Amino acid sequence: MCGIVGFAGNKTACGKPLEVCMQGLKRLEYRGYDSAGVALAAAGMDTVAVRKKSGRLANLAADIERSPMPDATVGIGHTRWATNGEPSDVNAHPHTSQDGKIAIIHNGIIENAETLRLDLQTEGYTFLSATDTEVAAKLLGKIANTIIEETGKPDLFEALRRMARMLTGAFTILAVDVRQPDIVVGARHDSPLVVGLGDGENFLGSDVAAFVAYTKEAMELDQDQAVCISGDTVTVTDFDGNPVTDSKRFTVDWDASASEKGGWDSFMDKEIHEEPAAVHNTLLGRFNEDGEIKLDELHIDPEVFKQIDKIIVVACGTASYAGMVAKYAIEHWVRIPVEVELAHEFRYRDPILTPRTLVVAISQSGETMDTLMAVRHAREQGSRVLAICNTQGSTIPRESDAVLYTHAGPEIAVASTKAFVAQIVAAYLLGLYFAQVKNTLYRDEIHQILDQLKAMPEKIQWVLDNDVEPIEEAAKKLLDAKSFLFLGRHVGYPVAMEGALKLKEIAYTFTEGFAAGELKHGPIALVEPGEPVVIIVPSSRGRNVLHNKVISAIEEVKARGAFTVVVAEVGDPDAEKYADVVFWRPECATLLSPLVDVVPLHLFAFDLAKLKGYDVDKPRNLAKSVTVE
Numbered sequence: 001m002c003g004i005v006g007f008a009g010n011k012t013a014c015g016k017p018l019e020v021c022m023q024g025l026k027r028l029e030y031r032g033y034d035s036a037g038v039a040l041a042a043a044g045m046d047t048v049a050v051r052k053k054s055g056r057l058a059n060l061a062a063d064i065e066r067s068p069m070p071d072a073t074v075g076i077g078h079t080r081w082a083t084n085g086e087p088s089d090v091n092a093h094p095h096t097s098q099d100g101k102i103a104i105i106h107n108g109i110i111e112n113a114e115t116l117r118l119d120l121q122t123e124g125y126t127f128l129s130a131t132d133t134e135v136a137a138k139l140l141g142k143i144a145n146t147i148i149e150e151t152g153k154p155d156l157f158e159a160l161r162r163m164a165r166m167l168t169g170a171f172t173i174l175a176v177d178v179r180q181p182d183i184v185v186g187a188r189h190d191s192p193l194v195v196g197l198g199d200g201e202n203f204l205g206s207d208v209a210a211f212v213a214y215t216k217e218a219m220e221l222d223q224d225q226a227v228c229i230s231g232d233t234v235t236v237t238d239f240d241g242n243p244v245t246d247s248k249r250f251t252v253d254w255d256a257s258a259s260e261k262g263g264w265d266s267f268m269d270k271e272i273h274e275e276p277a278a279v280h281n282t283l284l285g286r287f288n289e290d291g292e293i294k295l296d297e298l299h300i301d302p303e304v305f306k307q308i309d310k311i312i313v314v315a316c317g318t319a320s321y322a323g324m325v326a327k328y329a330i331e332h333w334v335r336i337p338v339e340v341e342l343a344h345e346f347r348y349r350d351p352i353l354t355p356r357t358l359v360v361a362i363s364q365s366g367e368t369m370d371t372l373m374a375v376r377h378a379r380e381q382g383s384r385v386l387a388i389c390n391t392q393g394s395t396i397p398r399e400s401d402a403v404l405y406t407h408a409g410p411e412i413a414v415a416s417t418k419a420f421v422a423q424i425v426a427a428y429l430l431g432l433y434f435a436q437v438k439n440t441l442y443r444d445e446i447h448q449i450l451d452q453l454k455a456m457p458e459k460i461q462w463v464l465d466n467d468v469e470p471i472e473e474a475a476k477k478l479l480d481a482k483s484f485l486f487l488g489r490h491v492g493y494p495v496a497m498e499g500a501l502k503l504k505e506i507a508y509t510f511t512e513g514f515a516a517g518e519l520k521h522g523p524i525a526l527v528e529p530g531e532p533v534v535i536i537v538p539s540s541r542g543r544n545v546l547h548n549k550v551i552s553a554i555e556e557v558k559a560r561g562a563f564t565v566v567v568a569e570v571g572d573p574d575a576e577k578y579a580d581v582v583f584w585r586p587e588c589a590t591l592l593s594p595l596v597d598v599v600p601l602h603l604f605a606f607d608l609a610k611l612k613g614y615d616v617d618k619p620r621n622l623a624k625s626v627t628v629e
């Protein structure tokens with residue numbers, strides 16, 4: 001959702017605060033937005049310098065180019081994904097206090113904004129916008145002036161804390177005040193905020209991408225904490241002003257360049273081609289030369305794992321499909337039930353949770369509010385929570401008992417691709433660790449599966465090297481299709497769901513993903529001549545009962561005139577017989593096949609969206625991280 005950047009550093013006014021804010025907002029563009037703005041402060045200013053424009057960041061940059069902003073010592077920047085008040089210059093952030101001396105930016109929804117607005121209006125405050133953020137700006141200005149009357153001097157940090165205690169809802173708020181032009185203050189509740197630690201300068205951001213170009217040293221801020229940064233100091237307190245001295249520091253494990261396109265036309269294309277590395281890097285360091293799984297990073301006593309008798313995966317969208325894939329593997333290897341729940345449904349179904357239930361929260365961003373709320377519910381019910389996450393310092397890992405990070409590198413495109421395969425691998429590692437601790441697999445079996453996993457990056461690369469042309473051809477052939485059906489069985493079923501979702505979210509095409517066995521129970525009625533049906537076919541080797549059933553499904557839709565697009569293992573004896581198009585993938589173990597089956601579907605969705613002329617990185621109506629419920 002909204003992108004947030006803050007900078008404090010310079011003793012003398014200069015252009016750096018604006019530079020940091022604009023570059024930070026550029027790196028946060030992927031989060032999805034509809035307007036952008038910056039506020040600057042420096043000694044001698046009577047009011048904060050604010051510039052904001054609806055539309056792309058380029059509109060704001062052009063406006064500043066035409067009419068330069070003043071040099072400054074501190075700055076805050078914001079990209080807005082409208083929640084209340086339509087996208088417009090007036091509703092864009094920053095918003096200012098009545099006297100114009102304070103500016104704030106905000107991510108989240110302030111639920112008691114209307115009550116506060118009415119109270120302020122009765123005191124004569126006036127409002128230009130329809131936003132909850134402007135209410136907070138006017139309120140903060142009022143509180144700040146009250147403090148000056150009380151103490152004779154400005155204290156923006158205390159003013160923000162007092163206001164934070166008055167707000168309900170989710171918020172990350174940053175503020176600057178021309179009367180204290182050496183600091184930026186921030187506060188967070190149910191919304192992300194991290195600190196960037198520089199040398200003679202410090203940063204704030206909704207995630208580390210905001211400042212990674214300037215520093216890779218970062219610090220987490222926990223729920224209901226406030227922070228004040230200057231060039232030389234970072235002070236953290238709770239909302240009552242009590243000092244916090246144990247904030248967790250970390251080093252960002254990727255370079256700024258990783259969040260740039262690096263010569264690719266789009267982040268999505270780059271990230272699909274990073275899928276082999278995402279798998280490789282997520283495996284790295286998590287097993288020893290004897291094939292023993294090493295997850296010391298979880299800091300959970302193996303005896304605790306032994307006691308776990310049920311796993312519930314909570315996640316949304318693509319992350320939930322990764323959980324569905326993991327279910328098949330973990331239940332097979334560990335012999336305990338694995339439920340996969342959409343996070344937004346989880347807590348409302350009154351789930352059965354005990355201290356022997358492990359809830360696994362899968363989230364690329366670590367900020368999905370639906371998943372965060374599920375995590376909180378699980379912990380309130382006494383279950384342990386383990387996060388599988390791709391973003392260091394994000395909220396979900398912080399509020400979990402343990403985290404198994406995927407090392408896919410920053411995923412910028414809204415459509416999740418490399419994170420999906422990395423999430424599956426992380427879940428497989430967790431499953432193998434369970435099997436190792438519970439002795440449900442022999443060590444040599446674990447070692448064999450690990451060897452198969454280690455070979456997967458190369459197999460994914462084979463698809464990227466060999467399937468690009470046939471997939472491009474298929475996309476051209478199916479450019480005008482109005483809908484697609486996606487079928488899969490066993491671990492191919494969640495892959496079908498993922499392939500369907502990708503076409504929905506970036507090619508804006510109606511798709512239906514479902515289990516191949518469901519075909520005769522209804523969906524086959526959708527099949528008419530020419531209807532594209534994409535089928536993920538399990539290997540014909542080994543337990544090929546699945547293969548034969550899926551081939552039957554292909555025959556059924558083919559008999560009704562469907563255009564069949566088949567994802568099949570190289571050498572499959574039946575694929576070409578029934579397929580109009582085949583996307584081949586290398587031979588691999590059935591349980592690991594999603595890691596290669598999904599790659600052609602990611603490429604196909606990408607190609608179709610490109611042919612349609614859509615923005616593959618920033619699809620309409622979507623944000624990279626859904627931080628509101």
Ligand code: AGP
Nearest residue numbers: 317318319363364365368415416
């Ligand atoms: C996937 O392509 C979508 N962007 C969306 O379904 C996403 O997977 C979902 O919103 C969960 O996001 P998270 O992994 O950051 O929690």
